[in-house]
Amino acid sequence: MLKNRIIPCLDVKNGRVVKGINFVDLQDAGDPVEQAKIYSDGGADEICFLDITASNENRDTIYEVVKETSKKCFVPLTVGGGVRNVEDINKLLNCGADKVSINTAAVQDANVVVESSKKFGSQCIVVAIDAKKNGDKWDVYTHGGRNNSGIDALDFAKKMEDSGAGELLVTSMDRDGTQIGYDINLMKKISSIVNIPLIASGGVGNLDHMVEGIKDGNASAVLAASIFHYGTHSVIEAKEYLNSKGVPVRI
Amino acid sequence: MKLSIVDYKSGNISSVINSFKEVAKDKVNIEVTSDIKKIGSSDKVVLPGQGSFKSCIEALNNISGLVDELNDFAINKKKPLLGICVGLQMFADIGYEETETKGLGWISGKVSKIDNQNGKYKLPHIGWNEINIVKDSKILKSIENNSHMYFVHSYEFIPNDNKVISATTDYSTKVVCSVEKENIFGTQFHPEKSDKIGLKLFNNFINL
16 A cells, blocks of 8 residues: 655755744754755655755755765655756756755746656656635745745646646645644645645644644645654654554555 | 666666665676666666656667667576666566557566546555565565555556566556566666665665
C-alpha cells in the first residue's frame, strides 16, 4: 500500500535555515545540510528546501546547499523558491534536487510548467500554490505571498495539472505560521478536482492536524516546518502517531 | 571493477551517481559516460531513465552506436546491467507513453499507463510503497519482504513471462517493480531515493 508522506520543510535564506511566521520575522536556526541529514536519518519521507527570499536576492547559495545535501541524503529532495525558468530548474536538478517547485513563474507563465515537465518529466515538477481566502474563494498569491494575482486557486490547480505538474504543494497563507491546522476545505476542494497528488502545507501546530490533512483534506503528503524544526515533535513521533490513527505511513 | 552509469542526456541522474558513489567508496571505479567504448569495457552498467518512454528511447538513439553497444553488453556478453525506472521500462518490446515506441526488446512485454480506476488512484504513483518479493533475486539479497521503496511513475512494465518478476507493489494492480532475467536487472522504484534499503540494493548489484 502506498504510504502517506511526511515532509519536513526547511526555509533557507542565504544558505542558512530560517522559519518565517506568516512570511516575516525570520529566526536563524541552523545549517540546512545538517538539518536535512537529521531529518532523513529520522525517517523523513522527503526533504523540502524553500529558498524564501530568492525572488529578490542573490540565490546562488542554494545551489551549494543542494549539492552538499544530495551527497548525504538519499531520500527525495524538493527545492523551491525563486525558480523563474527552465534553466533554473535544470540547474537545481543538476545540483541534485529530485523535484523543483515552481510558484510565481507558474502563475506568470504556465508555459514554464509545460516546457519543464516535457523536458524533465512531470515527476520532478511541483507547482506550489500560495492561496489566501478572499470572500468565498481562494486567490493565488505570488512573490512569497506579497502579490494577489486575482486568479482563483481551484481553477489554477486544474490548469497546472493540465500543464504537466506532477504534484501540487498547496499552502494556505491564512494558516501559515499560525499552528491552528491546515485549511482543510481548501485542501479537500483542490484534491477533489485534480488527479495528481496534493501536499498540504501551512498551519500545522500538532499531530492531529496532520491526521486531518490526510484523512479530511485528502492530501497524499503533509508538509511541516515549525513543529519539527523547534523540536516539538520528531518525524518518527509524528509517524507513530499517524499510524495509531489509521493513517498508513512508512515506519 | 568498473561500473558505468549511462549518461544519455535524459533526465536528472545526479542522485543515481551520488548513491552509487556512497556505496562504492573506493572499491569500485564509477564512470558516468555516454562513451560507447567505455561502456563496452565496463564490468557492469547502470541504465537510469527519467521522463517519458519515448523521450528516453529517442535520447538513447541520439547517441550513435549506443543501443548496439548496450545490446552487445547485455545480450551477447551477458554482463550485469541494472535499469532504473524508465531504464527498466525500456527493456520491453514496446511502450505506449505519448505514442507507440519500440523498446530495446530484452524482456518481452509492454509498458502501459497504470489504470487509475476513474480517479481512485492518483497518478503519478508517487511515494513510498511496500514491495512484495515473489522470487529470489540477487539484487534483493538481504532485503526484507514488504520493505518500502520510493516510486515515481505513471506507466508500468507488463512482461509476457511472469518468471522474470522478482517483486511487485500494490497500486491499482500488482505493479511489477523488480525484474531479473539472467544478467539483466531492473527496478521500477528508485533505489537511489529509497534511503538505506535502496543503497543496499545498489550494494548487491555492485557485489554481483
